[in-house]
Amino acid sequence: MQIHDKPHQHSHSYGAYILVWLALMALTAITVAVAGMDIGRFTVATALIIASFKAYLVLTVFMHLRSETKSFVIFVIVALLFLGISFVLLFSDYSFH
Amino acid sequence: MSSTEHIAGTHVHRDDVGSRMGMWLFLFTELILFGGMFLLYSVYRFQYADEFHLAAKELNTIMGAFNTAVLLTSSLTMVLAIIAIQRDQKALSILLQVITIFLALFFLVNKYFEWTAKFHHGIYPGSEQLLSKSSGEILFFGLYYVMTGLHGIHVIVGMFLIAVMTRMTRKDIITKDSYVRLENAGLYWHLVDIIWIFLFPLFYLIT
Numbered sequence: 347m348q349i350h351d352k353p354h355q356h357s358h359s360y361g362a363y364i365l366v367w368l369a370l371m372a373l374t375a376i377t378v379a380v381a382g383m384d385i386g387r388f389t390v391a392t393a394l395i396i397a398s399f400k401a402y403l404v405l406t407v408f409m410h411l412r413s414e415t416k417s418f419v420i421f422v423i424v425a426l427l428f429l430g431i432s433f434v435l436l437f438s439d440y441s442f443h
Numbered sequence: 444m445s446s447t448e449h450i451a452g453t454h455v456h457r458d459d460v461g462s463r464m465g466m467w468l469f470l471f472t473e474l475i476l477f478g479g480m481f482l483l484y485s486v487y488r489f490q491y492a493d494e495f496h497l498a499a500k501e502l503n504t505i506m507g508a509f510n511t512a513v514l515l516t517s518s519l520t521m522v523l524a525i526i527a528i529q530r531d532q533k534a535l536s537i538l539l540q541v542i543t544i545f546l547a548l549f550f551l552v553n554k555y556f557e558w559t560a561k562f563h564h565g566i567y568p569g570s571e572q573l574l575s576k577s578s579g580e581i582l583f584f585g586l587y588y589v590m591t592g593l594h595g596i597h598v599i600v601g602m603f604l605i606a607v608m609t610r611m612t613r614k615d616i617i618t619k620d621s622y623v624r625l626e627n628a629g630l631y632w633h634l635v636d637i638i639w640i641f642l643f644p645l646f647y648l649i650t
Contacts, residue, residue: 360523367519371512374643378508381648393644401637408522408633409490412627415460418467429478436482440489 457621466627494579507647517546531619540609
């Protein structure tokens, strides 16, 4: 009658998720504010760094990557690595044309 | 890793970890699908930097930011729906799932108004006014319609997926002890959110 290995229990409470949501909203406000300023070529970099951090929060907290086994994390890193390789190869090809 | 339940003599095989792993693998194919488009975007942005800046002025930043907030909030309600079912709060979980669906619908309604406003200004693929612009601007709007359009299709799919989950929760197929389907629908929904997190600054914030 015993149920083994129940779906993994996340230790997060409602409050923790709401905090992360507030952080995501704040980051959105910051990225809009920064885009309004004139910081030249750093504009794109700043926007992408903020977006990456937001994506990191969604991946680790909302998508529970933090509480999954290591193999999940390795999978995600490999997938992102291949996307990264595509970008590097594309731009190295593009810049030599 | 696999879990086996013995309830009143029945023998149920279940592998929640494998199930989620399968969902993640699917999400990687989505990453490559959108990744290819982001590649295309980055090269053209590099090549036509000034035209992209000019074209992006046509987009409504406030509308974009608002829609970002809507999607982020829908991600929150989705994850809370999972917590609710884990705590055996069925009614609350259903309510949160329904709110998620309505937020998704709200996002699409905003998108609809955004697109129709563009159409009224004569900016749509193949329009005379668009074709009279520089090639960089044509590319910008081409990418804008394809990428936000494909994202929009994902939002519609996500809505239907969550609606099915709501029905399953109502019928006690998704319960406190078996909610991996809801988790997988959530994973899909969060991916849709992540894609928008990148689409928003790349299209709306480059002016």
